[in-house]
Structure formats: C-alpha cells, structure tokens
Amino acid sequence: MDIDFAAILRTFVSECEEHLVRMEESLIALETDPDDQKSLEAIFRGAHTIKGNAAGLGYVKVGEFAHSFEELLQHLRNKLVPVTKARITLLLRSVDALRQMIPEAIAGTEELRQEHQVLSKELTANHTLQVADEPAAVQSDIHHPSVRFGRRREDSPTRMERADTVRVDIQKLDHMLNLAGEIAVAHGRLRQVLDTRFHQISEASEAQAQLERLSMDLQEQIMKARMVPLGPIFRQYIRMVRDIAQMNGKVARLAIVGDDVEIDLSMVEQLKDPLTHMMRNALDHGIEMPETRRTRGKDASGLITLKAFHDGANIVIQVIDDGVGLNRERIAAQVRSLGLAAEPEQLPDQELFKFIFEPGFSTAERISDLSGRGVGMDVVRRNIETLRGTLGVESRPREGTTITTRLPLTLAIIEGFGVGIGDETYVLPLHAVLECIELPDEARCYDRSRGVINLRGEPLPYIRLRDWFGLSNARPVRENVVVIEVDGVKAGLAVDTLYGARQTVIKPLGKRFQGLSAIAGSAILGNGRVALILDVPGLVREVIRLQAQGLTAEKDFQRTFAPSQVVTV
Secondary structure (H helix, E strand, C coil): CCCCHEEEEEEHHHHHHHHHHHHHHHHHHHHHHHCCHHHHCCCCCHHHHHHHHHCCCCCHHHHHHHHHHHHHHHHHCCCCCCCHHHHHHHHHHHHHHHHHHHHHHHCCCCCCCCHHHHHHHHHHHCCCCCCCCCCCCCCCCCCCCCCCCCCCCCCCCCCHHHHHHCCCCCCHHHHHHHHHHHHHHHHHHHHHHHHCCCCCCHHHHHHHHHHHHHHHHHHHHHHHCCEEEEEEHHHHHHHHHHHCCCHHCEEEEEEEEEEEEEEEHHHHHHHHHHHHHHHHHHHHHHCCCCCHHHHCCCCCCCCEEEEEECCCCCEEEEECCCCCCCCHHHHHHHHHHHHCCCCCHHHEEEHHHHHHHHHCCCCCCCCCCCCCCCCHHCCCCCCCHCCCCCEEEEECCCCCCEEEEEEEEECEEEEEEEEEEEEEEEEHHHEEEEEEEEEEEEHCCCCCCCCEEEEEEEEEEEEEEHCCCCCCCCCCCCCCCEEEECCCCCCCCCCEEEEEEEEEECCCCCCCCCCCEEEEEECCCCCEEEEECHHHHHHHHHHHHHHCCCCCCHHHHHHHCCHHHHHHH
C-alpha cells in the first residue's frame, strides 16, 4: 500500500499548530500564576509531542530545538529554576520560532536560522542561570493573530471520538451548498408548474413537498458542517493582548466568554482584522497605565473581554474594555472639524460614537505604532458590513467601552424580501426591513428621484430604486416604499412591486461585477432568473448623503409638502 506522505505532513503541521496554540495560551496563564502546575504540564506535553513527531519524520534540527525547549520546562517543573516574566517571554519567542521553522523544515531547509540558533542557546543557558525578573523587551513587530480554521481537539480524545470528527475541505462544502441551491431552484420551478397546471395531481404535490423537505434538510446539514466554534479563534488574541500591553508599559489580560458559539467558516478570515483593530484600539486608547488605574481604584491589570452569544438569527460579538471610556467632547470636536455633522454636541451617545468608524477619524493626541493615523476603525466598519453585520458603541467615562458587532448566522443563505422594479427583481435582507407602505399620492406627483415622506409624524428620506439603477420602465400607478433600518437610521426605498419573504441562496458576483454600488450579491429565483441582492447599509448611507447635499431632512420635508398636503401613513 502506498503511503500518502503529503497527507502525513498536513496532519503533522496541523497538529503542531494545535499544540503551539495550546502552549502559548498556557504560557500566558503561567505568567499570571507561576504556581499553575496544570498549565506547566500542558506546555511540557506539547513540546514533548512536537519533539517526538519532528524527529520521527526526520526533521532533526526542529527536534533538537524542541528538546532544548523541553529541557527548560523540565527544570521549571522540578523547581530548579523559578518561573519569571523573562523566562515566559523567552518561551513565547521559542513558540514563534517553532512556528517558523516547522514549515521551513518541510520545505527542505536543513539548518536553523541564525536567530533560532541563538534562541536555542538562550534556552540552554536558562537551565541554570538565575535570570532577573525584569520586564522583557517585546519585539515591536507584534504578530498579527493568524487565525487557524477547524475545531481544536480537547485533551486526549478517545479513539472513538476521533472517528466521529473529520476535517472537510471547504471547497467540497461549497460544492454541496451549490447543489442545495440548484435543488432549491428546481423545487421552485416545480412548484410554479404545479400551481399553474397540475394542482389536481396529488402524487405530484406530495413529491414536490418531499423535495422541499429534502432540500431544507440538506441545506441545514451543510450549514452545520460549515460552522466552527469561536473559542480557538478568540484564543489567538490572548498573546496579542499580552504583548501589545507590555510594549506600551501596560498590563492587560484577555477574558473569553461564549467560546462554544459557532460561526460560519467563510466569515472567519474577514472577522480577524476587525477584532484585531478593536482590541488594539482598546489597548492604546482605553486601558490606562497601571499607576493611573491604581489611583482610580482599579486593578493595575486592565481587562479586555471577548464575548459571543446568540440573539435570534444573529451572532453577537462584543469587545469590552474596563478602561477610561470614550471622550465625548473630543469626539464631538473632531466631528465638527471634519464637517461630519453640524451640531455634534446635540447628538445622543449612540449616534455620536459611530463617527469613530469614519475614514480618517482620530482623536489621538499623538501618533503611535498602534494608532493615531485615522485608519483602522473604518476598516472595522467596512469588513463588518461586508459580512452583512452592524456595529454599535456604548461607553461610560472611566468605566470602559463596549463595541458590539451583530452578524448573521451564515453568509450563504439569507431570509430575503423580494421587490420588483419593472421586469427586474431585487432582494433585501429581511432583518433590515421594518415595514412596507404605499407611496403617498402627493409624493408621486413630484418627478424626483428622492424625497421625504411623513411616516407617522417623522420625516423619512427615500430614493426611487428605479432612478438609482437607471431603469427606463414607466412608473406604475401605485408605488410602494420599503422602510429599512441600519443601526437605528431609517430610510425608504421606493419600488413597484412587493413579492414578500423568501429564503435566498447567495451567489457571489463575478469579478467583472465586483465593486458595484449598492449590490451585495446575487441569487437564482424559482423561475431560473437572476436577482440582485441589495447592500442595505450602503443604500441607507446613500439616502442620508443625498439628503445632506440639499436641505436637512426636516426642511426638505416641509418644502416637499405644504401643511395641507402632509399625509400620515
């Protein structure tokens, strides 16, 4: 039987990374509690396993380095040398070195890098030296968390447990999902035929119902297979928080809540940058220096919490810090200087704080390696909106800040709301649709692509999607307005026809169509035609921007309708 050596190497690399992640996490726990024997044993087991596996595959130098790592750990276990911050930093640097040298060894590099050879000597020297516990210099090139996919195995799973878990190629899952989408399309076409021609044939109706059930079951199973727990992803940031805090003379730790909450695999990569920027921002602007925290009656060590939980059809992820909080006056001044709002001081906290996600926005008094250049938080908003998510900010002076991200359970399927404009069909995410109303007669009298209507006493700015997309069909006698909301901001979309709710399998746009304004994707309808999925956050921003180009919403409202013409709907 031929041995698949490539498969063996993939397993080796994957298992090494799992051990390194666990070792890194345990090292930081050991730094907090030097008497934590359980963490020390976990680190030792990881180093011992990597040493044995590397040697067994012929990677001698990796095995020798891991042996030096293991020897120092043995001395710590036997209490021949004490656990110090300097030794923890040395061991963390060694974890980074193993991450580099394992793929290099597989690629054919036989000798270690010069810096890794020096590091190996430091490990050996620490077997006997009484290293002073001085704050170790943290390298300035703080590593970006490299989020690995897949489920982490817990300690020593049994043979039976291993057999129940498989790693599935994401391309296979995508192919299965496409098949489920095609089944859904076929089902839709069959349903149309049955409704129009063969509704009397009970056997065909039963077959159609069975096909629908099978399609839904397949879809559900595929979606479950695509889900991965957030715990391993969150734990990638434990090291980053520790290193960045030390680099800035601070002390901080990361707490994780809800690590068993699962997220769609396709969202993991795009979630990495937003979480990184939010935590870097919290460490730089939120967490105070240890002395300042003590004078305010706080623990010298700052706390950042990554929290995840389900809320209806959404996953909520919160980044919470117990730092100084946002400076409302400084934010308002910056908003005014950038011309983002006329009277920012009058805005409620929720609306004012959202300006921190604007491009170029910064209230930092100095530029640091972490922040101050006005880039970062706008990346957060852009990435989260790409994931069809929303952001919210809460802050209390000297108590801390919470940034809340709401994400859909999956990017592959949405509960959509179909609308029609002429012969074209568009889909809106159902969660963003508040209600549907008829466009008042007075509004239809105005040949305008946008305007303001009275929604129960409140002005609602709207745009005609017909004009936005440049469609030449004649306007119908009756037009409808779909009221949508994003982060508490409402806007209206005037359309011809309302088709109602429908489950939609999202298809990505081809490269030629990427970057189209207000378009988030596409879907295949039951009749085989293609419908475009609208980018609701982008449309809301565009409605508000168009209103801001003219008069304010209230003045436009009064100018569009005289008091005798106002229609409450």
